[in-house]
Amino acid sequence: MAQDETAPLVRIRGLRFARGERVIFDGVDLDIRRGGITAIMGPSGTGKTTLLKLIGGQLRPQAGSIEVDGLDVHRLSRDKLFELRKRMGLLFQSGALLTDLNVFENVAFPLREHTRLPESMIRDLVLMKLEAVGLRGARALMPSELSGGMARRVALARAIALDPMMVMYDEPFTGQDPISMGVLVKLIRRLNDALSLTSIVVSHDVQETAAIADYIYLLSGGKVVAHGSPEELGRADSAWAQQFMQGLPDGPVPFHYPAADYATDLLAGDEGDKA
Amino acid sequence: MMHARHIEIAVGAFVAAGMAALFLLAMQVSNLSVVGGDEGYQVSARFDNISGLKVRAPVTVAGVRVGRVTAVEFDPNTYQALVTMRIHPRYNQLPLDTSASIFTSGLIGEQYVSLEPGGDMEYLTEGSELILTQSALVLEQLIGQFLFSMGSGDKE
Amino acid sequence: MILDWLQSLGQRALSFFQRLGRGHITLYYLLISIPSVLMRPRLLLQQVYSVGVLTLLIILVSGLFVGMVLGLQGYNTLARFGAEQALGTAVALTLVREMAPVVTALLFAGRAGSALTAEIGLMKATEQLSGMEMMAVDPNKRVLAPRFLAGVIAMPLLAAIFAAVGVMGGYFVGVGLLGVDEGAFWSQMQANVDLRDDVFNGIIKSMVFGVVAVWIAIYEGQDATPTSEGVSRATTRTVVHTSLAVLGLNFILTALMFGE
Ligand SMILES: Nc1ncnc2c1ncn2[C@@H]1O[C@H](COP(=O)(O)OP(=O)(O)OP(=O)(O)O)[C@@H](O)[C@H]1O
Numbered sequence: 001m002a003q004d005e006t007a008p009l010v011r012i013r014g015l016r017f018a019r020g021e022r023v024i025f026d027g028v029d030l031d032i033r034r035g036g037i038t039a040i041m042g043p044s045g046t047g048k049t050t051l052l053k054l055i056g057g058q059l060r061p062q063a064g065s066i067e068v069d070g071l072d073v074h075r076l077s078r079d080k081l082f083e084l085r086k087r088m089g090l091l092f093q094s095g096a097l098l099t100d101l102n103v104f105e106n107v108a109f110p111l112r113e114h115t116r117l118p119e120s121m122i123r124d125l126v127l128m129k130l131e132a133v134g135l136r137g138a139r140a141l142m143p144s145e146l147s148g149g150m151a152r153r154v155a156l157a158r159a160i161a162l163d164p165m166m167v168m169y170d171e172p173f174t175g176q177d178p179i180s181m182g183v184l185v186k187l188i189r190r191l192n193d194a195l196s197l198t199s200i201v202v203s204h205d206v207q208e209t210a211a212i213a214d215y216i217y218l219l220s221g222g223k224v225v226a227h228g229s230p231e232e233l234g235r236a237d238s239a240w241a242q243q244f245m246q247g248l249p250d251g252p253v254p255f256h257y258p259a260a261d262y263a264t265d266l267l268a269g270d271e272g273d274k275a
Numbered sequence: 276m277m278h279a280r281h282i283e284i285a286v287g288a289f290v291a292a293g294m295a296a297l298f299l300l301a302m303q304v305s306n307l308s309v310v311g312g313d314e315g316y317q318v319s320a321r322f323d324n325i326s327g328l329k330v331r332a333p334v335t336v337a338g339v340r341v342g343r344v345t346a347v348e349f350d351p352n353t354y355q356a357l358v359t360m361r362i363h364p365r366y367n368q369l370p371l372d373t374s375a376s377i378f379t380s381g382l383i384g385e386q387y388v389s390l391e392p393g394g395d396m397e398y399l400t401e402g403s404e405l406i407l408t409q410s411a412l413v414l415e416q417l418i419g420q421f422l423f424s425m426g427s428g429d430k431e
Numbered sequence: 432m433i434l435d436w437l438q439s440l441g442q443r444a445l446s447f448f449q450r451l452g453r454g455h456i457t458l459y460y461l462l463i464s465i466p467s468v469l470m471r472p473r474l475l476l477q478q479v480y481s482v483g484v485l486t487l488l489i490i491l492v493s494g495l496f497v498g499m500v501l502g503l504q505g506y507n508t509l510a511r512f513g514a515e516q517a518l519g520t521a522v523a524l525t526l527v528r529e530m531a532p533v534v535t536a537l538l539f540a541g542r543a544g545s546a547l548t549a550e551i552g553l554m555k556a557t558e559q560l561s562g563m564e565m566m567a568v569d570p571n572k573r574v575l576a577p578r579f580l581a582g583v584i585a586m587p588l589l590a591a592i593f594a595a596v597g598v599m600g601g602y603f604v605g606v607g608l609l610g611v612d613e614g615a616f617w618s619q620m621q622a623n624v625d626l627r628d629d630v631f632n633g634i635i636k637s638m639v640f641g642v643v644a645v646w647i648a649i650y651e652g653q654d655a656t657p658t659s660e661g662v663s664r665a666t667t668r669t670v671v672h673t674s675l676a677v678l679g680l681n682f683i684l685t686a687l688m689f690g691e
Pocket residue numbers: 019024043044045046047048049050051093
């Protein structure tokens with residue numbers, strides 16, 4: 001294992017991934033620095049979630065390589081991949097809580113599966129993680145009794161339960177009120193610094209993300225269109241960066257899913273759909 | 276944990292019920308006692324025709340089951356069927372000149388061997404052969420008679 | 432026209448083989464995950480509960496009624512030949528050889544199989560399975576194999592219970608209501624039902640059905656399109672496919688076991 005402290009934790013080279021006909025990534029190069037918070041931003045549907053799943057080894061690229069901590073994710077045996085995954089936490093966009101377990105057991109799940117800690121220790125660890133996301137009082141609730149925002153915080157607590165070396169957050173801020181959003185932003189920063197984690201944050205919340213990220217990658221159209229520290233991106237004269245950072249509807253980043261011209265589509269009536 | 280305990284008890288009861296059902300099927304519905312039944316003594320008998328007599332068919336005296344058929348073979352020397360049966364050791368006082376017949380229980384039931392005790396002073400023992408035998412009624416004949424009587428009944 | 436037709440035929444054949452292949456890959460993973468289930472009996476226990484215990488009531492009630500109907504019908508038919516003594520035999524053989532394994536498997540598909548498919552399909556739709564994978568937990572070992580093994584264990588037990596309760600039902604109707612001689616009922620039954628040929632073969636049948644029923648249920652759940660419609664379709668498919676598979680296999684097994 002390349003434990004070189006200066007080498008990036010995740011190194012993506014020439015990544016190409018397509019779902020059927022639709023090419024989602026076409027030649028993406030990306031480095032995630034150790035110990036930092038790297039934000040990945042881009043319009044909805046560009047493949048940010050897909051990128052995280054590729055890093056986690058759940059999807060297989062058509063070309064290119066993804067190395068995590070010096071290991072090529074897609075060349076590992078299943079056992080090695082599982083070993084690696086124990087050191088990665090992924091907060092799913094949907095939360096993905098186990099619906100037959102309550103909040104406490106959900107957070108305890110990775111601990112019970114991967115460690116032989118005594119029950120009292122598991123309890124302490126779980127309560128610690130739940131306290132961090134402000135849901136210690138909700139430990140007995142079932143996932144169906146949680147609001148969307150709460151479920152995501154529980155999922156966050158679960159993602160960090162094993163104290164991984166890297167946590168990937170898929171839209172952690174969505175559905176949070178301003179207060180818990182502020183808490184989460186600080187939590188991600190604090191976890192990152194205190195546990196010397198490496199964090200990847202996928203988010204649409206430009207302000208919040210810019211506030212905590214050390215580095216930002218902007219994805220669009222299957223490529224990295226801009227990258228740099230938040231200040232650099234803010235100053236960059238790249239039209240992509242400007243449009244995204246300021247949330248302008250007009251610019252090089254298309255708001256629409258690829259489609260035929262609007263006017264032609266409307267005029268075409270029913271026949272447009274058949275074409 | 277109360278919940279886990281409740282599940283454990285339920286599963287335990289379920290498995291016990293399943294085992295009890297299997298036990299019932301083995302002991303009450305089928306007859307387990309004969310499977311390992313090496314006890315008792317074997318006797319044989321030759322029949323001209325055994326019809327559908329099968330291995331494990333009951334052997335009875337006066338309608339009471341005393342044993343089972345253990346083997347049915349063809350004897351190439353006499354051109355007869357050689358039927359071996361095992362008699363429960365409790366019934367060790369059957370006279371040597373006991374006769375054997377093959378009957379059918381009910382009209383279409385299974386064949387069984389019925390023993391008719393004679394008057395000999397000596398008893399059957401391991402390896403004895405029953406000399407007096409009466410073969411099975413052949414079902415086809417029976418049905419023929421049955422249909423014939425039906426037919427004549429219709430004409431009246 | 433003909434080309435189109437041939438093409439669609441080819442497509443169908445290919446997707447059929449693809450499903451068949453995926454099904455067997457699923458089975459392979461289930462089988463190799465069984466040892467790890469044995470290491471964690473608590474997971475298995477939980478599943479025996481939801482697959483077996485929760486199916487028990489419907490098995491008890493159906494077994495009783497099927498046995499009673501067999502007693503009634505068997506009596507009516509046998510009495511015509513003056514053979515009502517053979518009622519015990521008829522009821523027991525019908526139950527042990529055919530009714531118990533088959534009806535139990537069909538009820539199982541409707542009660543437990545469909546629930547399994549829906550559960551697994553929803554776990555897939557809500558990303559719980561891929562969530563587990565990302566937590567380095569193998570869903571085959573943690574979720575699927577315990578359910579598989581539980582079904583395979585529960586099915587023969589349920590079938591035995593069905594047969595036993597059915598014999599009771601036949602006894603109540605035959606001996607209790609219709610006045611068949613009690614001694615004849617039991618002794619004829621014992622004389623003609625063979626432990627190995629009838630009871631064991633019936634149990635073997637239901638083990639085979641158990642494997643098939645849970646296998647189909649798990650496969651359909653895993654293969655479901657992760658939407659509510661997809662899951663509901665998969666549930667239907669589980670019941671239909673399991674029923675067809677059980678009935679077809681039953682014919683083959685009967686021919687192999689009881690055909691002389
Ligand atoms: N299971 C799937 N099958 C086929 N296409 C898919 C599937 N999942 C995602 N896609 C497609 O892949 C593209 C990228 O999806 P992804 O979920 O990665 O987007 P995203 O960047 O995370 O979007 P958002 O910000 O809205 O979460 C989308 O255009 C989507 O249509």
